[in-house]
Amino acid sequence: MQSNQPQFIDVSQLQVGMYVHLDLGWMDHPFTLSNFKVKDEEQISIIKKTGLKKVRYDPKRSDCAPLEIPANKPIEMVSVETNKSIEATIEDKPTEVVSKNERLKELHHAINECEKKFINTSNIARQATRNILTDPKAAVEQAVLIVNDMVDTALMEGDVAVHALNGNRSSDANYVHPLNVTVLALLMAKSIEMSKEDARLLGLAALFHDIGKAEISDKILLKKEPLTKSEQTHYEQHSEIGARMAQEAGLPVRIGKIILQHHEHADGSGYPKHLRGEQTDQLARLVALVNGYDNLCNPNNFATAKTPYEALAHMYANQRTKYDESLLKRLIKSLGIYPPGSIVQLSTGSYATVISVNPNKPLRPFVMLHDPLSSRHEPQILDLREEPGINISACLRPNQLPLDVLDYLNPRKRISYFMDADLSHNNNEPT
Incomplete structure (x- = not known):
């Protein structure tokens, strides 16, 4: 049964009508946005020329399913919600386990x-x-x-x-x-x-x-x-x-x-x-x-x-x-692709605020999670490098948030920045 969650697919499976997310910066592709519905074969050709081997696609917003995987090119199609995503194979492994x-x-x-x-x-x-x-x-x-x-x-x-x-x-x-x-x-x-x-x-x-x-x-x-x-x-x-x-x-x-x-x-x-x-x-x-x-x-x-x-x-x-x-x-x-202060929705469906960028992994920042079970004064903070099964699905404006999420995340009208050591310095994991 086809999952309705965003999935990683091989670029060879792309076809017109699929809604895709390109995990690239704006300078690395010519499209206006990094997520969009593919409208013609020319766009597919351009995506392939970016060098991406895999892309995320959203079944909910797509008009069709991915093409069949060529027999001579086996590929694992992985839900971004699982803990065995493609990225899990390239994420750095901690040298010392620290409890969450x-x-x-x-x-x-x-x-x-x-x-x-x-x-x-x-x-x-x-x-x-x-x-x-x-x-x-x-x-x-x-x-x-x-x-x-x-x-x-x-x-x-x-x-x-x-x-x-x-x-x-x-x-x-x-x-x-x-x-x-x-x-x-x-x-x-x-x-x-x-x-x-x-x-x-x-x-x-x-x-x-x-x-x-x-x-x-x-x-x-x-x-x-x-x-x-x-x-x-x-x-x-x-x-x-x-x-x-x-x-x-x-x-x-x-x-x-x-x-x-x-x-x-x-x-x-x-x-x-x-x-x-x-x-x-x-x-x-x-x-x-x-x-x-x-x-x-x-x-x-x-x-x-x-x-x-x-x-x-x-x-x-x-x-x-x-x-x-x-x-x-x-x-x-x-x-980073998701600058500090950005409000995002994660692949799990949860909402979060980006609080700091991981300098070496701009697609995997630190985020403050909307978690009704955690106190607003002690919110859950995720280092997305340590969560290979979770990705950022979309960037949102405050008025796109449900009221309870808006109240919890309490985004500032004014975004204040400050420079300090990378938060990963407080981790025992090498960057």
Whole structure:
């Protein structure tokens, strides 16, 4: 009897009308989405050229069953719910068995420590960006303190990962846009092996990139509707104002340049000078990229917010000409196919929030599971590397969740990120 659960099949079994999931990043296939119904033979040919040997298909959403397995090519068709999936043969085996209860305690401890550090850092970041006008010396000293700490974490430790804060200690009120941009920028610094000196300049520029908004009317800054032409012109002045303020605060000249250029675009559509590509500082191009990503996820108007998954897909599909494409690909690789903060449905039917990416296995992140039997304050956390029989089936928006799941997972309106050691460091399993 044919199972209604998603199944792994060989690519030779594909036919038109099947609903498939491609376990690939956006850069590795030309389709708009990674899951879709196959509409013609050309799409099947393209899927085969990606190098995938197996794909998942969803019987419920398919118009037909897989083709028969060729007699000369035996293949095991495996339900993704079983514990004997294809991936089980390639998953790393733990060198030391740790009970799940002990592992869960370790994970909760690591997440709580990360959240405590995040709250402290977000408070200092808020003070530093607020005080740049009234007490620039103290503001810069505060900023240097937290940026140096983050640079050390990013560059000096082994694997680091970005965590989406969704615990019990912090809230939407702890969201600080400049800190999010700084965290994401320094994660990128790690991925491109940036020098410590440049990373410190980058961190300070990212933290202070919006200081010019101190001289922009709150009426404009907090407006949820689109700005009028005159309002937009006034708003765009914050880049030049910020560069001037950076100079007055005694920050290095290059930081002022990055602040000035953080809204320039590779295609010349940015401001204030409409510079293109190489005409801008590389660090400015990096800040422009992560600033654009965070603005998509955390806009003034919550109704227009994109999920992290949607934001990266949108940037890659529709905004590649605006950004340095090589940096955009690095961002997608660093945040993973399912970025922290994403709400997902697992192959078991359960819902979860992605809290951290496994740097070496982007398809198998850490997730916080909706489990009515577990306390909301001590939720079940799964490391999907350790669950070879469970896969992510879909990324969802909050309004697609059942009400009880929404209440339990309690997704933030604002997504706050913080960088810390990869959670797998708290495991005895090698990465």
